[in-house]
Amino acid sequence: MYKNEDESMVGAYTLPEVLECSDGKIIDNAFDWVHIRRPEILEIYKKTMYGYLPVRPDKTEFEVVSEKNDALNNTAVRKEIKLTFSMNGKTHSFVMLLYIPKNAVAPVPVFVGLNFRGNHTVTPENDVIMTGKTLDGEFVESRRSIHINRCCFEETVKRGYATATVCYHDVYPDSKDENSWRKSVYNLFYADESNEKFHTHASAISAWAWGMSRMLDCLEGEKMIDCSKAFVYGLSRLGKAALWTGANDTRFKMVISNESGCCGVALLRRDFGENVEIITHYFPHWFVSSFAQYACCEAEIPFDQHWLISLIAPRYAVIGSAEEDLHADPKGEFLSGAHARRVYKLFGIETYNENTPHPVGSHITGAVSYHIRSGVHDQNLADWEHYWEIADKIK
Numbered sequence: 001m002y003k004n005e006d007e008s009m010v011g012a013y014t015l016p017e018v019l020e021c022s023d024g025k026i027i028d029n030a031f032d033w034v035h036i037r038r039p040e041i042l043e044i045y046k047k048t049m050y051g052y053l054p055v056r057p058d059k060t061e062f063e064v065v066s067e068k069n070d071a072l073n074n075t076a077v078r079k080e081i082k083l084t085f086s087m088n089g090k091t092h093s094f095v096m097l098l099y100i101p102k103n104a105v106a107p108v109p110v111f112v113g114l115n116f117r118g119n120h121t122v123t124p125e126n127d128v129i130m131t132g133k134t135l136d137g138e139f140v141e142s143r144r145s146i147h148i149n150r151c152c153f154e155e156t157v158k159r160g161y162a163t164a165t166v167c168y169h170d171v172y173p174d175s176k177d178e179n180s181w182r183k184s185v186y187n188l189f190y191a192d193e194s195n196e197k198f199h200t201h202a203s204a205i206s207a208w209a210w211g212m213s214r215m216l217d218c219l220e221g222e223k224m225i226d227c228s229k230a231f232v233y234g235l236s237r238l239g240k241a242a243l244w245t246g247a248n249d250t251r252f253k254m255v256i257s258n259e260s261g262c263c264g265v266a267l268l269r270r271d272f273g274e275n276v277e278i279i280t281h282y283f284p285h286w287f288v289s290s291f292a293q294y295a296c297c298e299a300e301i302p303f304d305q306h307w308l309i310s311l312i313a314p315r316y317a318v319i320g321s322a323e324e325d326l327h328a329d330p331k332g333e334f335l336s337g338a339h340a341r342r343v344y345k346l347f348g349i350e351t352y353n354e355n356t357p358h359p360v361g362s363h364i365t366g367a368v369s370y371h372i373r374s375g376v377h378d379q380n381l382a383d384w385e386h387y388w389e390i391a392d393k394i395k
């Protein structure tokens, strides 16, 4: 399959107009943006790309399955909470791992994110419950703590933030296997329908977004957490999910895309890195099936990804790239943030533009922020330094 990673081969492209409504009206104020254009764009995304999120279930229960008051070297209170959802005579549950700074004297902001390989893989603690569905035999004890750098829990807590995570497979097992959706949260809401029919309107990314909103529902019941300062984050495919969460759930005050790349924050029309043909071939279940029609013809997509950042306005959108992560198109990620600036401007907020310098290692701050670090595709301390810096301004 074709993939370009040569900047000199990127041709000219025209971005679709974010401020122009389908009836031709040009939006020039924040009220019309919020009430007319924003809902229109959200619907276009649901129909064309990410599908429709499930609704809230009839019944939700939160059960604290463990609590430890001297976690992370006595700096945190740790809870593992089982979230159980019931609907149509069926149930679905997953376990959330939560750390709250032990010395907090007032409610603290919270980071909310999914993890790839189980809660036990992102914590240094060896008594955290192993989570994650056994998709490929990888959910084993030997993988404990392999990804602690991705969440940096100890440092996050030290800086005065709570932090919560769930394994994404427990919300929707990440496989194009046709039984996956039946093992996902969607199973609660749909009678058994064919995989084909299911994917005309729903996707794994929407399920993951739904999961992060349910995590926030649960956190709203924690008296030491200030949910008016909730920050959703994610790496790569989970960054795509974080963006979609923030687009739908305006309770999240800050939305962090860490190297979300193609169908995340990167511009689709810039022919660089992963493209629609590749992503819909390997990961068709992330999108509604009709999205694959845009393989090799990105110019026909009715939107581009600066529209997705615009859905976050006027809240904080945080974009992180890595220099060597060409697959995710760092330049396309930067430009998407820059092109969202006209929407932020409707709210009287100035954000960075295409010409703002952003050398490797630098941080652009503001309501739309950007950083690019050296190195490969990952989420690590250098990324978190930037996220904490923005979060500190909100705190």
Ligand code: GCU
Pocket: 235, 236, 237, 238, 259, 260, 261, 262, 274, 279, 327
């Ligand atoms: C693949 C995929 C990307 C995705 C990444 C990840 O590389 O092509 O779109 O972001 O996996 O989630 O790690």
